[in-house]
Amino acid sequence: xxxxxxxxxxxxxxxxxxxxxxxxxxxxxxxxxxxxxxxxxxxxxxxxxxxxxxxxxxxxxxxxxxxxxxxxxxxxxxxxxxxxxxxxxxxxxxxxxxxxxxxxxxxxxxxxxxxxxxxxxxxxxxxxxxxxxxxxxxxxxxxxxxxxxxxxxxxxxxxxxxxxxxxxxxxxxxxxxxxxxxxxxxxxxxxxxxxxxxxxxxxxxxxxxxxxxxxxxxxxxxxxxxxxxxxxxxxxxxxxxxxxxxxxxxxxxxxxxxxxxxxxxxxxxxxxxxxxxxxxxxxxxxxxxxxxxxxxxxxxxxxxxxxxxxxxxxxxxxxxxxxxxxxxxxxxxxxxxxxxxxxxx
Amino acid sequence: xxxxxxxxxxxxxxxxxxxxxxxxxxxxxxxxxxxxxxxxxxxxxxxxxxxxxxxxxxxxxxxxxxxxxxxxxxxxxxxxxxxxxxxxxxxxxxxxxxxxxxxxxxxxxxxxxxxxxxxxxxxxxxxxxxxxxxxxxxxxxxxxxxxxxxxxxxxxxxxxxxxxxxxxxxxxxxxxxxxxxxxxxxxxxxxxxxxxxxxxxxxxxxxxxxxxxxxxxxxxxxxxxxxxxxxxxxxxxxxxxxxxxxxxxxxxxxxxxxxxxxxxxxxxxxxxxxxxxxxxxxxxxxxxxxxxxxxxxxxxxxxxxxxxxxxxxxxxxxxxxxxxxxxxxxxxxxxxxxxxxxxxx
Numbered sequence: 001x002x003x004x005x006x007x008x009x010x011x012x013x014x015x016x017x018x019x020x021x022x023x024x025x026x027x028x029x030x031x032x033x034x035x036x037x038x039x040x041x042x043x044x045x046x047x048x049x050x051x052x053x054x055x056x057x058x059x060x061x062x063x064x065x066x067x068x069x070x071x072x073x074x075x076x077x078x079x080x081x082x083x084x085x086x087x088x089x090x091x092x093x094x095x096x097x098x099x100x101x102x103x104x105x106x107x108x109x110x111x112x113x114x115x116x117x118x119x120x121x122x123x124x125x126x127x128x129x130x131x132x133x134x135x136x137x138x139x140x141x142x143x144x145x146x147x148x149x150x151x152x153x154x155x156x157x158x159x160x161x162x163x164x165x166x167x168x169x170x171x172x173x174x175x176x177x178x179x180x181x182x183x184x185x186x187x188x189x190x191x192x193x194x195x196x197x198x199x200x201x202x203x204x205x206x207x208x209x210x211x212x213x214x215x216x217x218x219x220x221x222x223x224x225x226x227x228x229x230x231x232x233x234x235x236x237x238x239x240x241x242x243x244x245x246x247x248x249x250x251x252x253x254x255x256x257x258x259x260x261x262x263x264x265x266x267x268x269x270x271x272x273x274x275x276x277x278x279x280x281x282x283x284x285x286x287x288x289x290x291x292x293x294x295x296x297x298x299x300x301x302x303x304x305x306x307x308x309x310x311x312x313x314x315x316x317x318x319x320x321x322x323x324x325x326x327x328x329x330x331x332x333x334x335x336x337x338x339x340x341x342x343x344x345x
Numbered sequence: 346x347x348x349x350x351x352x353x354x355x356x357x358x359x360x361x362x363x364x365x366x367x368x369x370x371x372x373x374x375x376x377x378x379x380x381x382x383x384x385x386x387x388x389x390x391x392x393x394x395x396x397x398x399x400x401x402x403x404x405x406x407x408x409x410x411x412x413x414x415x416x417x418x419x420x421x422x423x424x425x426x427x428x429x430x431x432x433x434x435x436x437x438x439x440x441x442x443x444x445x446x447x448x449x450x451x452x453x454x455x456x457x458x459x460x461x462x463x464x465x466x467x468x469x470x471x472x473x474x475x476x477x478x479x480x481x482x483x484x485x486x487x488x489x490x491x492x493x494x495x496x497x498x499x500x501x502x503x504x505x506x507x508x509x510x511x512x513x514x515x516x517x518x519x520x521x522x523x524x525x526x527x528x529x530x531x532x533x534x535x536x537x538x539x540x541x542x543x544x545x546x547x548x549x550x551x552x553x554x555x556x557x558x559x560x561x562x563x564x565x566x567x568x569x570x571x572x573x574x575x576x577x578x579x580x581x582x583x584x585x586x587x588x589x590x591x592x593x594x595x596x597x598x599x600x601x602x603x604x605x606x607x608x609x610x611x612x613x614x615x616x617x618x619x620x621x622x623x624x625x626x627x628x629x630x631x632x633x634x635x636x637x638x639x640x641x642x643x644x645x646x647x648x649x650x651x652x653x654x655x656x657x658x659x660x661x662x663x664x665x666x667x668x669x670x671x672x673x674x675x676x677x678x679x680x681x682x683x684x685x686x687x688x689x690x
Contacts, residue, residue: 047403050410055400055427058392058633065395065628078446078454080438082400083431083477089424101423101463101589107471109423118446126452132428132477244446283410288403 001176001311003211006150007322008173009034009187012252014294015041017187018142019157019171020134022076026125028330029076031084032157032171033138034187034250034292035147038097040068041252041292044262045113048270048280049246049287053079053116057288062260066111070097071139072290073114074158074189074248077129085114087135115288117191118244119161122331151187154326158189158248164277164324165195166234168333169247172323176211176311180304182255182297186269186315190323192277193245193284197324199235202226202340204324206276206317215321221343229339246286249273249319251312255300257293265291268309272316289316346521346656348556351495352667353518354379354532357597359639360386362532363487364502364516365479367421371470373675374421376429377502377516378483379532379595379637380492383442385413386597386637389607390458393615393625394591394632398424398461402633407605411456415442416484417635418459419503419534419593422474430459432480460633462536463589464506467676496532499671503534503593509622509669510540511579513678514592517668521556521656525649527600527642531614531660535668537622538590538629542669544580547571547685549669551621551662560666566688574684591631594618594664596657600645602638610636613654617661634661 004011014037021030045060059066071088075081089110092098098108120126138157141147151173155162162169169192175185190196197204202221229235251269269289274280281287291312300308329338337344349356359382366375390405404411416433420426434455437443443453465471483502486492496518500507507514514537520530535541542549547566574580596614614634619625626632636657645653674683682689 047406050408052403052409053401054403056398056424058397058399058402059631061392063395064397079401079456080431080434080454083428086425086428086431086477093425102466102471104471107466109425109465111424120454121447121452126447126449132431286404 001211004175004177004183007175008151009185009252010148010151011175012183012185012254013296015252016142016147017151018138018147019152020137020141021156021160022128023160026123027128028123028161029119029130030157030160031075031130031134031138033088033142034072035142036070036292037294040070041294042067042257042259042262043069044259044266044291046266046270046289049285050283052286052288054288055082055085056113060113062263067259069111069113071112072250073112073135075116075130076119076158076161078116078118078120080129081116082114083132084130084135085112087132088112088139091136091139115248117158117162117189117246117248122161153322155328155330162189162191163333164190164192165236168327168330168335170323170327172319172326174315174318174322176315178307178311184253184308184312184315186319187250188316188319188323189248190320191245192247193282194277194279195236196277196320197235199230202343204321205278206321209314209317219343219345221340225340225342234334234339244284247273247277249289249316251291253308254294254296255308256295256298262291262293265309265312268313269316272313276317276320346556349520349522349528352520353496354530354597355493355496356520357528357530357599358641360597361487361492362496363483363492364497365482365486366501366505367473368505371468372473373468373506374464374475375502375505376420376475376479376483378433378487379417380487381415381637382639385415386639387412387602387604387607388414389604389611389636391611391615391634394630395628397631397633399633400427400430401458405458407608412604414456414458416457417595418457418480420461420475421464421503421506423461423463423465425474426461427459428477429475429480430457432477433457433484436481436484460593462503462507462534462591462593467506498667500673500675507534507536508678509535509537510581512684513672513675513680515668515672517664517671519660519663519667521660523652523656529598529653529657529660531664532595533661533664533668534593535665536590537592538627539622539624540581541622541665542580544575547688549666550623551666554659554662564688564690566685570685570687579679579684589629592618592622594634594661596636598653599639599641600653601640601643607636607638610654610657613658614661617658621662621665
């Protein structure tokens, strides 16, 4: 198995990714949007964390009717950030994209599930939060040429204020080309009460699931360097205090999946998250995973579906590592590469 | 059993109801908000319709952590109307009400579940929809003295554009005083693909569950009048065409319930809806029922819980009838009382 051309979500043809970043005096947050092809994508969701903040997830239950969504919004700002989806909906409406509900082409209701991460006060100003205009800006960014290029990772969009286990979190992505030629890929916003790094070795938990050569430059950090970082409390092994977080993930594939299969894929993605973050899905996280099928390729048979699900889970684990490695240090939060420079020589 | 003082949701001490109505050239929609006491209310939800539009319902799953909500928003505008909750959140924040997440008293995240009804184009203008400002206006209305008075029913708030089975729908409410002195009450937005009226008799389905004397003035309508209404297609027995709807309900009680018990109560409310609307929970509806416990009174024992649940279900059935009777005719939609005047002499 190999990664797609950019090793990211946009390796799935038709999926676009846009970011809006709020970073400045008091602000450290933002919004990321994933756009589907205009006809929408089949979708599923898996909510595992104890403290989710979501909208339009009930309609993703396979017992419900609507089976195509037009965008998925990830945002900082805790529940306030759900407002970002309003801006994305209005932009989609203006572009005529949505579920048709009237006789005129513009009479559409865009289906835009959303989930948020907790990053309030990370920038200092409680009121500096994404709103509808931030969602609209992320949409505009996704529609620009950069929206279909390699996913921009690290301290950007919904990952701007993200922190995981004391290290800076952020946006990460990864992809895999399946044996039949289809693609599965993941985008994550790593922002966890737990940690993505094994405290005894300094190894990112997800690195062992890398494709051949993917994390070849990673080394075990110098023991004294690691001990110093551990002593500073940066590699937490337990949740301390009233920390609040949430890691979000989205899986995409061009293979045709049913809504139930998308729900299954989302659940497998949550398993990939479990392998890369420990502890995960805690009382302090609202971890939520979505899955999208653009249906550009035929439905997989049994073996191909198995391969897709397993590779999808690994894409989430790998994307977590990419988020960790792409992050820059911000304020009081060192990044993996700044805290453990001997791990990434 | 008897009704509370106003036979409506505000008979539950501490619950307030506010409306914002958008009615004018092109507009026929609005938003209704239910506010809890400042400390919040324990809450549950039951989603039954095939086409729900919701936010912040995942956190109501009893497996999730947050067990107090600060408001519930019902809105017209289909998924666009979810924006109304943004305005309610900002008002609650300004009033210092929400889940505390920082050291300062104002650092709160209000928990505001929301659900929407489909009423797009009922007023003619596709763009005339509730937004964040509509939610804020409903909040201000709930905080005014009227917010704790008898619930204003009929063509108002989220019920402004509501239609049920060809007749005008709207807001309805009902309450019951339990044998131990506690109260259970319901508020509904009747907007259904199915009908709330038996086509053979003209009787509102829910009327048979009325408290003694509650619907004493209702009579079987004149057979010729009923036949004419039926011939006009106003009392539909089957869903025709691409009709979209959604009936929303909220149950409130002052008895202390757990989150799981609130979920159970919400499910019983959905059963009360099933007795009053036929068919219900269809592919064209996003029917969603919430339940709130203010916890002002002690937890009920087994028998009292049974009484509460059964009376709660009946409150929803009765509130549907009140919505039907309180509605005025609007545009092409006759009301029950305008279509069948001999039923309400």
